[in-house]
Amino acid sequence: MWRQKDVDKNWTSVTVANVSKFMVSGTPTFTPYEVKVQAINNNGIGPDPAVVTGHSGEDLPVQAPDSVQVLVLNSTLAEVHWEPVPPKTVRGHLKGYKVSYWRERSLHKHNPHRVEQQFLSFSGNKSHGMLPGLQPYSLYLFNIRVYNGKGEGPASSNLQFETPEGVPGPPSFLRITNSNLNNLTLEWGPPNDRNGHLTGYILKYQQVNNSNELGPIEELALPANKTSVTLPNLKYSTRYKFYFNAKTGQGAGPVITEEAITIMDEVHPAAPAFGNVSSSVGEDGMLISWEYWGAEKHVYVEYIIKNDNTLGEEDWQKEYVNGSQAYVLKGLKEGLSYRVRVVAKGHDDQAVLHQSEELLVTVPAMPSRQADIATQGWFIGLMCAIALLILVLLIICFIKRNKGGKYPGGLTLISILHRRYCLSWTTMRFTFVSFTILFLQSKRYLDIIVYVRGTFCPSGPP
Template identity: 35%
Template sequence: MMTKCVGVSAEFVVEYEENQWEPGRWKELKRVPGNQATAELALFGNLRYQFRVYAVNAIGPGTPSEPSERHSTDPTVPDRNPENIQIHGNIPYQMEISWSPLLLTESNGPGIEYKVSYRRLEVEDAWTEQLVQRPLYVVKGTPAFTPYEIKVHARNSFGWGPEPKVVTGYSGEDTPSAAPQDVAVEVINTTAVRVSWTQVPAATVRGHLQGYEVQWVRTRNFLDREKTLNEKRSESFPGNRSHAIVAGLKPYSEYKLTVRVVNKKGKGPMSDPVTFTTPEGAPGLLPTLTASDCRADSMLLVWGPPLETNGILFGYHLQYHLLNESTQEVIDSQEMNITGADITQWRLTGLNSGSRYRIHLRACTKASCGPPQSKEGETLPTLSKIEDPSDASTTGWIIGTMCALALLVIVALIFFCLMKKKGGKYAVKEKEDLHCDTESQGMMDECSEKKQQKDCTFFPLDDNSVFNYTEEDDDDAFNEDGSFIGEYSDPNRRKGSYESLDIPRFKHTAI
């Protein structure tokens, strides 16, 4: 048997093939250094071998050599025992033992079989044995979850293999048989309690301990004492422990609590129930809050009561903050209590006009107040609140102008009424004395006197004045009723002129 090598060989690989169980299949048997030309091989009995060798260097493996001649080994006892022994306790009161069997090439001879030996750990001295050919054996009638020592010994027609190793396993699990004792509950706050208990004996667990399960039932809400509840919840706590913290409870309620052991098979019996109550807590968030009907110094707040009161609701806590218009920072803060569970609106008074407020409202019980519901609102401005001096002067000018216009309208109306009253038909004598009567003469004298004081202003009369009529006109100038309308109908009949009369006329000046 020769192999051709090119370059320096890092190592040689020896392969074998046997023609009894796996003919034609080459398997690696041993590797030797590249500077070694011989190898000592460990072979199984009762087989016919042939060998080949190939070299391996930095580039890769070379071509294998030609196979050697067949070499037969003598049958002998097994030189090893089964491995990967496992113990399963899936079914209570029995134990399943399994292992990986020897390969056909590893049996060293015909008639391979196995002896299974077992005994209770630290209880029994004698081994119970059973000879089997399959790689599985089930032990029945065992105590629940009891530790055992197990070993599996291989043998063939030529004898027993070496002494096997001992492994430890447990029989099948069953649900725990005992309940925790001395269960106690300590209330931490409105939603959490601390639960403690005495651990159960290990023998009563009857399986791999997974932990403890705490179950609690809400039986009553003190806000509706007549109604019976059955709200169940539970939580598992891993490991071998004696206490746990239970959270997520409802305030102002009555509960019943139990504890039990849990293993892989299931849950044990419950402990005696313990009754406890949770105190009142803070109410929940208000669902709605609105600010409406805003006035210069007040606004109306309207809200909805909390969906979860968590106790007896007695009122609300109100906070309101005056904000800076530009930076929205808080300038001033006020707070007050609103007593009454049925109140759902409140008029907030004493506010600054034209200002923005941030409002926080909380529902309260005797325990505490809940989270705040927030809203912002703005009061209406007033005319007296003017910050810019130019706005004040503009507003004053507008007001003065409006007042002056109103006064002018009133004077014009009065003047119009007076002129209308004096503008009707006049009854005169057939030959009217064109001189002013005593009253008119007095008025003209008075006006003449004022004229000297420059308080009166004269102006020429128009053509329609009554003073255009003189005594030189004949009687035909009048109508039958004594009026002088006919005179106006024919302008050619007017012969006189107001210039011939020394009668002053006044120019009326509107005030």
């Protein structure tokens, strides 16, 4: 049973069986109804049930919010107000209000671009909301619409508002275009987001020494229509750091930085920073030593293979030197020649401020460890022992001959010894010169050899 709440007095009923739901058609959109379900069987009607209130289906809202207003609070924040729509026009459960807004353009003629729409939702039956994150010095458009569970209703008419000036964005670029002995020229571009009328630029700069310590800051105000400036009376061969930003009537914007170095004094060139670069071969590698009088702390030993045309300036190998005036280069290839130099760089390790003269070093090849066996002491000693043994045997044979006379056995023995000796003596004479000299130093031994050869050595084979 059902009836429209506060409208119908009589109930409309329908009897159904074996179902748990029933759809009522032909009802107006989102209208409240009183509903109750009562059980019935063959014995009659059950107890009177409680009444439940429900609604018919939702549809899209039909009315846009009225009395829309905007209040600009500052260059990045605005507050919007509206009159809530009548509940009957919502045609559903009210979920809230949605504000659509977008930046139509910048008020500055140099920034005419448009930005995509943004959306903010305010749940419930609200009548105002905040729009944060706006772009200064810009024209914005917005509208408001109500939404329910079905969707959004029609939007209000577009309204517009302007944000006031703000601080500008950073300059688009800053670069050094000319570096001379005592002056530098800087160029820059205006900010992409001016956020108002530019009133000028602020340039600050200071010296940076070799230990990265900063000197006193100099400040220079520049007009808005200027895009370059030349700074005179700077110190030659000195690094400077620059801080640059733009400003409007609301203040100065973000800072960008840049660094540059004035060139060396061309009239009075600085004395060389390196001297007495030398090399020596050590057990661990090639020792490079030098003298250094510069102030820069970033010192490197650089080396490259000589006459390698495939290598460029960027292929020099670099070894950092931590405050000493000597360094051992390890891993160099034997037999190759290398070009070696010592350089001092700035604090950014990019610009070379001082460089020594190049040194040409050659890595020696390892000497051969294989010596002639004839020069070994053990071999010479062995040969002397053999010669001494042969000499003793010859003397013994000579003594026996004098005592026992000539006999075939002795002659055969001496003949065999003589042949072995003659063969050994001849071989040693040609192969081991030092051993032959040792034999010739003994006059008596030479006489014995001559005697034995004259007496016992047969002219032919034994």
